[in-house]
Amino acid sequence: MKHLNTHAKQIKTMILEMAKGNFNYRIPRTDQNSETQAIAALLNMLAQELEVSYNPFVFNAPAHSIFNVDHYLFLIDPQHRILSTNFDLDTGSPLVDQNFAHVLTEAAQQTFKKRLKTLQKQHQSHIPCKLELLAADDLLVPLECTLFRLDYDAVAGNFLVVASRIQSHNPLIKEDDFIQEDYPVRKLEVLKNTQDIQNIQKVKAYLRENPEVRIASLKLLGLRFGLNEYKLKKGFKELYQTSVFKYQLKQRLYKARHLIRTTTDQLSCIAIKTGFKSYIHFGQVFKKEFGVAPSHYRKKNK
Numbered sequence: 091m092k093h094l095n096t097h098a099k100q101i102k103t104m105i106l107e108m109a110k111g112n113f114n115y116r117i118p119r120t121d122q123n124s125e126t127q128a129i130a131a132l133l134n135m136l137a138q139e140l141e142v143s144y145n146p147f148v149f150n151a152p153a154h155s156i157f158n159v160d161h162y163l164f165l166i167d168p169q170h171r172i173l174s175t176n177f178d179l180d181t182g183s184p185l186v187d188q189n190f191a192h193v194l195t196e197a198a199q200q201t202f203k204k205r206l207k208t209l210q211k212q213h214q215s216h217i218p219c220k221l222e223l224l225a226a227d228d229l230l231v232p233l234e235c236t237l238f239r240l241d242y243d244a245v246a247g248n249f250l251v252v253a254s255r256i257q258s259h260n261p262l263i264k265e266d267d268f269i270q271e272d273y274p275v276r277k278l279e280v281l282k283n284t285q286d287i288q289n290i291q292k293v294k295a296y297l298r299e300n301p302e303v304r305i306a307s308l309k310l311l312g313l314r315f316g317l318n319e320y321k322l323k324k325g326f327k328e329l330y331q332t333s334v335f336k337y338q339l340k341q342r343l344y345k346a347r348h349l350i351r352t353t354t355d356q357l358s359c360i361a362i363k364t365g366f367k368s369y370i371h372f373g374q375v376f377k378k379e380f381g382v383a384p385s386h387y388r389k390k391n392k
Contacts, residue, residue: 101126104133105163105250125241132215136236136252162233164251166190173248178298179225184348190251195222195230206249209237221253231255280324289315290325294337301341302365308334342366343379350384351391357384 100117107115115137117130165174170190177185191199198221205219216238223231233253240248281287292315305311311334312322326334346364349355355363361372376384 098126101129101133104130104137108133108137108161108163108252128215129238129240132238160255162253162255164190164253166249166251168247168249177223179229179231184352193223195224198222205237209239209249215239215241280321280328286317286321286325287329289317290322290329293317293322293326293334294330297334297338298341301338301345302363304365305334305338338365339375340379343376346372346376346384347380347387350388357388360384 104115104117116134162177163175164172164177164185166172172185172188172190175185185193191202194202201219202221205217208214209217216236219235219237221233221235223233225231233255235251235253238250238252240250281290293311296315307319308322309319312319315322317325322334326332326337330337332340342364346360346366349360349363350357353360357372358369361369364372366372366375373384376387380387382390
């Protein structure tokens, strides 16, 4: 059991690192012949493929192409309920506890159920499929997925969906205003290597998971993740086209919106919990972001 818990922790760490975009992490192999070792080997292989495929410095893309790649993980139970996910696009309501099939398009629901049946009947450890997820405002998100069946004791019977959203665009098509606006042609000037990018990704993950924590200074935040103030400030903007503070503000608002919808906490308490100095400031930025005051939003979503 001790070995099993150790392997489960290693697998969990691996999944979290991959979710952050770190594909260099590997689970140490042992001589044991077990299901956990089989899963570890598959995750190591997957990380190796992703490291080669999505590394911006070795990605063998056609000239003048622009690629935007996002990686998502969904842990789902046998009834298809989402237990955990790092999916960060707005779906209108929190994904955790929702049925995974219900957030897919009708065609994708059929594909998902068929591939899941095949995975179970053929006793395979994983199987690929293409799915479309429904985000807010009827936005369709195409995902290249791999479904994994988890058999080790800690999560036996659950499934892991490893998904990638890959967008490629040709900036030479002048009539495509969307591409010109959202995918400008630019070189990485501040971030010079993979380690820099990974450190910036760690900062983003930290801000997403701890939006309420106030940033004392960019210098101190940068030191925490092996970055100087200049590289953190300019590199974050270079990678995500927004500033550290604006990104954190968005995450605070998303967390506040979730708490308004799912709890009965007083709005003033929610403002404090999510890192706002005052309810007045919270109300102002909330209305600017979502178009309604926090109190009206709660009434609409009771």
